[in-house]
Amino acid sequence: xxxxxxxxxxxxxxxxxxxxxxxxxxxxxxxxxxxxxxxxxxxxxxxxxxxxxxxxxxxxxxxxxxxxxxxxxxxxxxxxxxxxxxxxxxxxxxxxxxxxxxxxxxxxxxxxxxxxxxxxxxxxxxxxxxxxxxxxxxxxxxxxxxxxxxxxxxxxxxxxxxxxxxxxxxxxxxxxxxxxxxxxxxxxxxxxxxxxxxxxxxxxxxxxxxxxxxxxxxxxxxxxxxxxxxxxxxxxxxxxxxxxxxxxxxxxxxxxxxxxxxxxxxxxxxxxxxxxxxxxxxxxxxxxxxxxxxxxxxxxxxxxxxxxxxxxxxxxxxxxxxxxxxxxxxxxxxxxxxxxxxxxxxxxxxxxxxxxxxxxxxxxxxxxxxxxxxxxxxxxxxxxxxxxxxxxxxxx
Numbered sequence: 001x002x003x004x005x006x007x008x009x010x011x012x013x014x015x016x017x018x019x020x021x022x023x024x025x026x027x028x029x030x031x032x033x034x035x036x037x038x039x040x041x042x043x044x045x046x047x048x049x050x051x052x053x054x055x056x057x058x059x060x061x062x063x064x065x066x067x068x069x070x071x072x073x074x075x076x077x078x079x080x081x082x083x084x085x086x087x088x089x090x091x092x093x094x095x096x097x098x099x100x101x102x103x104x105x106x107x108x109x110x111x112x113x114x115x116x117x118x119x120x121x122x123x124x125x126x127x128x129x130x131x132x133x134x135x136x137x138x139x140x141x142x143x144x145x146x147x148x149x150x151x152x153x154x155x156x157x158x159x160x161x162x163x164x165x166x167x168x169x170x171x172x173x174x175x176x177x178x179x180x181x182x183x184x185x186x187x188x189x190x191x192x193x194x195x196x197x198x199x200x201x202x203x204x205x206x207x208x209x210x211x212x213x214x215x216x217x218x219x220x221x222x223x224x225x226x227x228x229x230x231x232x233x234x235x236x237x238x239x240x241x242x243x244x245x246x247x248x249x250x251x252x253x254x255x256x257x258x259x260x261x262x263x264x265x266x267x268x269x270x271x272x273x274x275x276x277x278x279x280x281x282x283x284x285x286x287x288x289x290x291x292x293x294x295x296x297x298x299x300x301x302x303x304x305x306x307x308x309x310x311x312x313x314x315x316x317x318x319x320x321x322x323x324x325x326x327x328x329x330x331x332x333x334x335x336x337x338x339x340x341x342x343x344x345x346x347x348x349x350x351x352x353x354x355x356x357x358x359x360x361x362x363x364x365x366x367x368x369x370x371x372x373x374x375x376x377x378x379x380x381x382x383x384x385x386x387x388x389x390x391x392x393x394x395x396x
Contacts, residue, residue, distance in 0.1 A: 001272040004306075004338045004376060010267050011281060011307050014289060015314035018171040018239065025159060028151045030212040031169035032316045037145035037155075040162045042135035046080070047098040051130040054089040054111060054118045055102035058127045067119045074099050089118055098131055105130035148317055170316050173239035175215040177204045178231075180245040180255060181222060181295065199365065200244040200293070200300045207304060210396070211312065215242075224254040232262055235287045242308070245295030247280045255292060256280060264290055272379055273338040275299040279307065297365045302340045302374055305393055322391040323373075325354040331377070331384045338379045342371035343392060354392055371395065 002010075020034050049055065056068055068089035074081050076095035083090055083101030090099045098105070107130065110122045138144060144158050151159075151169070159167060179201040187197050201217055208215045216238070220227045234241060247255055247269070256269060264282040269292075271279050276299040280292030291308055293300040313320050325345055333339040343354035357371045373394040377384055 001270045001277075002268050003379065004271060004273050007268055007271045007279070007281070007307065008310055011311045012314050014267070014283060015311060016173070016239070016289075017315065018173050020168055021171045022166045023169055025156060025165055025167055028159075028167040028169055029153060029156060030210065031151050031167075031172075032318060033145065033147055033149050033151055033155070034168040034170055036143045036147050037159055037162060037164070039138045039140050039142050039144055041140050043137040043139075043144075043161075044132050044134055047128075047134050048132045049074075049092045049094055049096050049098060049105045049130060050132050051105055051107045052094050053092060053105050053107040053109075053130070055083070055092045055099050055105050056089045056125070057083065057086040057102055058104040058125055058129075060087050061104070061120070061125045067117050070113070070116050070118055091118075103127050103131070150318065172211075172213045173312075173315070174237065175208060175213055175240045175242060176218055176234050176238045177201050177208070177215050177242045178218045178220050178234075178244070180220045180227075180243060200295065200297055203297065203301060204242055204244065204293075204304060220255070222254065224258055227254055228258045228262060231258060235262065235284060238288050240289050240291065242304075243280075243290070243292045244300050245293075247292040247294060248278045259290060259292075263287075271338075272336070273340060273376075274335065275340060276303040276306075277337070279303050281307070298342070298359055298368055301368060301395075302342075305374070305395060306340070306376070321394045321396055323352060323394060324389055325352040325375075325392045326387050326389050327375075327384060328353040328355040328386060330386045331356055332382055333377055333384070334382050336379055339377040341375045341377055342368065343373060343375055344370055345372045345392065354390065 023031065054068060055074065065087050068087065071084060071088045071090055072081055073091040074096045076093045080097040081090060081099040083099050086101060090102065092105055104125050104127060106120055106125060111118045111120050145155050149155065179198050183194065187202065191197055205215055205217055218230065220230055243255055247253060259282060260266065264284050266282045269280045271277060275296065276294055278294050280290065282290040293303050309320055328346065331341065342357040342359055344357055346353045346355055354375060357367050359367045373392040375390040375392055
C-alpha cells in the first residue's frame with residue numbers, strides 16, 4: 001500500500017491539457033476562463049445620475065439660486081442633453097447621462113416641484129453630488145476579470161457588459177462513468193429483493209455536471225468477456241474512465257484483470273486509507289486514464305473529491321477548495337491508516353468548527369448527505385484532540 005500523499009503525487013503527475021474552446025456566454029458558467037476580460041470602454045462610460053431628481057449647475061446653487069425652471073427631462077438610455085440656462089435645471093432619472101452644463105443631482109425628496117419650477121429645500125449641495133463619474137470604476141483597456149478563474153454568474157454579467165457573446169474556456173476531458181455489478185438496476189426499475197438501484201454513477205455524473213462536464217454513463221456486468229468488450233470500445237472515445245465498484249478482492253471483481261488484459265498500466269491499486277483502500281489508478285498508452293472507485297457510496301465520493309478533483313484541478317490550473325476548521329470534539333481512529341473523516345461545518349463567533357459525522361459503514365449514504373466535507377486524519381496518530389485545526393476538503 002502507498003500513502004495518501006504518495007497517491008496524490010502520482011495522480012498529479014498525470015495531469016493533461018485538453019486545449020481551449022469557445023462556448024456561448026450562457027454555457028460558460030462553471031468553466032475555467034482562458035482569456036483576460038478587459039474593459040472595452042470606461043466604467044461607467046459617462047457621468048451618470050445615481051438618483052432620480054434634477055440636474056443643476058452647482059455654481060448657480062452656490063450663487064444663491066434655490067428655484068430652478070425645468071427645461072426638459074433626461075431619461076436613462078437617451079442621448080446627453082444640454083442645460084441652456086445655468087440658473088435652470090433638467091429633470092433626470094437614475095442611470096441617465098448627466099446633461100452638459102450640470103455637475104450635481106438633487107433628489108426628488110429634497111425638492112418641491114410646482115408649475116414646472118423645482119425649489120430646493122436643503123441648504124448644501126456639493127459638486128458631483130449623486131453622480132457616478134466616468135471611469136471611476138475602471139478605465140478602458142483595464143483587466144476586469146483575470147484568466148484562470150471559474151466563471152460565475154457575476155463574471156457572466158461582466159462579460160456581457162463588454163460584449164462577449166462567446167468565451168474562451170479550457171476544454172474539458174471526455175469522460176465515461178461506468179457502474180459495475182449485477183445487483184444494480186436502472187433508477188426507474190423496481191428492484192427485486194436481491195437488487196439495488198444505481199446511485200453511485202448518478203452521484204459521479206452529477207458532480208461532473210457541476211464541474212461543467214457532461215459525461216457518458218454506462219453499466220458493466222459481472223462477466224469478464226462482456227466487460228472487456230464494452231471497455232475496449234471506450235478506449236479510443238474517452239480521455240478518462242471512471243468506474244464504480246469491482247476493484248476489490250471479491251470473486252466477481254473482474255475489472256482490474258480486464259483492464260490489465262486490455263493494456264492498462266496500473267499506477268496504484270491500494271492506499272493506506274479508510275474509506276477507499278482499494279482505489280485503482282491507471283493509464284493506457286495513447287488512451288484514457290482510469291480511476292477505479294470502490295463501490296460503497298462514501299468511498300466513491302471521498303475518492304472522487306480527493307483524487308479525481310486534484311487531477312482535474314491540476315489539468316485546469318485551479319486550486320481545490322479547502323477551509324481551516326477546528327475539531328468540535330476529540331476523535332480516535334486506531335488503524336494505521338489515514339482516516340477521511342466526514343464533517344459538518346458549524347460557524348460560531350467567527351470560528352469554524354468541524355463536527356464529525358458518524359458513518360456506520362462506508363455505504364452510509366444518508367449520513368453522507370449531512371457532511372459538508374472531510375478531514376484527512378494522519379495515519380501515524382490515533383487520537384485527535386478537540387480544537388485541533390485541520391484543512392477541510394469541501395464538497396462543492
